[in-house]
Amino acid sequence: MKGAQVSQSTIPSDKTDKALSAGRLITPVSQNRLLNHLLAADPDYLLPQVRVVKLGFNDIIYEYGDTIHEVFFPLDSIVSSLAIMEDGTTIEISMLGKESVIGLSALLGGGTARHWTRMCIGGSLARLSTAALDHTFTSNESALKHLMHAYSSLVTQVSQRAVCNARHTVLERLACWLLMIHDRVGGDNLRLTQEAIASRLGARRAGITVAAGMLQSIRAIEYRRGQLHIRDRDELERAVCECYAIMKADFDGPKR
Amino acid sequence: MKGAQVSQSTIPSDKTDKALSAGRLITPVSQNRLLNHLLAADPDYLLPQVRVVKLGFNDIIYEYGDTIHEVFFPLDSIVSSLAIMEDGTTIEISMLGKESVIGLSALLGGGTARHWTRMCIGGSLARLSTAALDHTFTSNESALKHLMHAYSSLVTQVSQRAVCNARHTVLERLACWLLMIHDRVGGDNLRLTQEAIASRLGARRAGITVAAGMLQSIRAIEYRRGQLHIRDRDELERAVCECYAIMKADFDGPKR
DNA sequence: CTCGGTCGGTACGAGAGCGAACAGTCCTAA
DNA sequence: TTAGGACTGTTCGCTCTCGTACCGACCGAG
Numbered sequence A, B: 001m002k003g004a005q006v007s008q009s010t011i012p013s014d015k016t017d018k019a020l021s022a023g024r025l026i027t028p029v030s031q032n033r034l035l036n037h038l039l040a041a042d043p044d045y046l047l048p049q050v051r052v053v054k055l056g057f058n059d060i061i062y063e064y065g066d067t068i069h070e071v072f073f074p075l076d077s078i079v080s081s082l083a084i085m086e087d088g089t090t091i092e093i094s095m096l097g098k099e100s101v102i103g104l105s106a107l108l109g110g111g112t113a114r115h116w117t118r119m120c121i122g123g124s125l126a127r128l129s130t131a132a133l134d135h136t137f138t139s140n141e142s143a144l145k146h147l148m149h150a151y152s153s154l155v156t157q158v159s160q161r162a163v164c165n166a167r168h169t170v171l172e173r174l175a176c177w178l179l180m181i182h183d184r185v186g187g188d189n190l191r192l193t194q195e196a197i198a199s200r201l202g203a204r205r206a207g208i209t210v211a212a213g214m215l216q217s218i219r220a221i222e223y224r225r226g227q228l229h230i231r232d233r234d235e236l237e238r239a240v241c242e243c244y245a246i247m248k249a250d251f252d253g254p255k256r
Numbered sequence C: 001c002t003c004g005g006t007c008g009g010t011a012c013g014a015g016a017g018c019g020a021a022c023a024g025t026c027c028t029a030a
Numbered sequence D: 001t002t003a004g005g006a007c008t009g010t011t012c013g014c015t016c017t018c019g020t021a022c023c024g025a026c027c028g029a030g
Helices: A023-029 A033-041 A043-049 A104-109 A130-139 A141-167 A170-184 A194-201 A205-217 A233-239 A243-252 B023-029 B033-041 B043-049 B104-109 B130-139 B141-167 B170-184 B194-201 B205-217 B233-239 B243-252
Strands: A016-018 A051-055 A060-062 A070-074 A078-084 A090-096 A116-121 A123-129 A189-191 A221-224 A227-230 B016-018 B051-055 B060-062 B070-074 B078-084 B090-096 B116-121 B123-129 B189-191 B221-224 B227-230
Touching: A033 A043, A033 A130, A033 A141, A043 A123, A043 A130, A070 A078, A070 A130, A078 A194, A078 B141, A090 A116, A090 A141, A090 A170, A090 A194, A090 B141, A104 A130, A104 A141, A104 B141, A116 A170, A123 A130, A130 A141, A141 A170, A141 A243, A141 B078, A141 B090, A141 B104, A141 B141, A170 A194, A170 A205, A170 A227, A170 A233, A170 A243, A194 A205, A205 A221, A205 A233, B033 B043, B033 B130, B033 B141, B043 B123, B043 B130, B070 B078, B070 B130, B078 B194, B090 B116, B090 B141, B090 B170, B090 B194, B104 B130, B104 B141, B116 B170, B123 B130, B130 B141, B141 B170, B141 B243, B170 B194, B170 B205, B170 B227, B170 B233, B170 B243, B194 B205, B205 B221, B205 B233
Parallel strands: none
Antiparallel strands: A016 A051, A051 A123, A060 A116, A070 A123, A078 A090, A078 A116, A189 A227, A221 A227, B016 B051, B051 B123, B060 B116, B070 B123, B078 B090, B078 B116, B189 B227, B221 B227
């Protein structure tokens, strides 16, 4: 539960690289599907303003109530929105990766963060001022359309998780959650302790141990001290509840 | 679980009254806070297009996948968005009343309904074509701002319900749900069977009987064959979980 | 090499809620 | 008046998850 060394206003600039300063950085920025669409809509204005930042697990993007000055497009990373309960336990409300942007809900809502927002899977994010994003979508119909779709997609995910939390077991929710991560990052090896997973699923660490043990026994995953290896995706999909298919369809988008 | 006689495309016109045809109907239309804001922004264009319709419990607003041609502003009624699970059970994702509009998420998303949408508390709704709404918020900054706030407020509610479903008891969720209804309708007497409540909370009917029995024993409510009377709101607020305060603050809005 | 912290595995009793069933009450239509 | 349906109350055994605790394995710092 530590590792929260970096707050939104204090992300050290030495972690930031100008996207254009090295040609090879332009390619990773395009990993984010939404940013790609926005760049296509207004490249000359946006591209020079994009910065890339690297963050690790549980690093803080926004605290509750923060005024949002910048939004983040995950490239190979994943960001969680979390609720923190009165008893101190946490639970993930949404997980967003390369399909979306972090800070949109605050931006369209009222300018402040409605939830604690932390890294779930460490990696790179593209960073953009809200002013630049604001300028783009108020002046560009296509950009607004893509942003609204991303927002609507977030609503779908949160809705389905409300259902899933109410009705499905920890095992099903774990399988669902792992598949969602797998869809959003490139690679089968994840740095995730069981404590970290518990803080996202809103369950006990001991409960995750049991559920992860079941997934190991069917050879779906392998676990070793903070290193989770997704060994058999198909097996995971057999363990998952109906919620995954609904969120996956939304993640894939209307294209296919 | 019956009573679904009326679908979106077949709401009989004899249930519809032109808002302007009788002066006294203008007042009820103003019961919806959001519609009030929109009418203030563009009254000459919008007001002639508003119709009032009355619907009863479980009447259908949208089916899953419906193309949205009209949006609805609840006046003294409440509308539920529901997920229907594979086993046939249902669970409420959001409840909206006089503070918001039904169909906005579909409108901003992609034009089709993402969830089954049914009446929760019967009563009147103001009805408007999506074309009219679309015209208003694309041409009027203030209207767009109010709509975005309503959408953001919906996200807050759904998020908190995801938390609540995961961590709180049926008793807490029932108290929370009843208070939310009480905030949205005028009056202490509700027509709600325990079966109806169960279909919203995603619990068993027998579970609702037990929880409602507890609320009766502390004199918070009285129950009598489909008639629920909220007897002591303060007592309900003592039984509720932390989630209610969060959703209530959002319902009240930034004004106070 | 050793120590202290991190991490995963396991156990226990307790409680909430489930699915399924049945009984009793109330209302209404024939 | 009666029959049937709608609605509430209650029970049973069972599963899941909780909170809490303890242990052992692992790992990096000194």
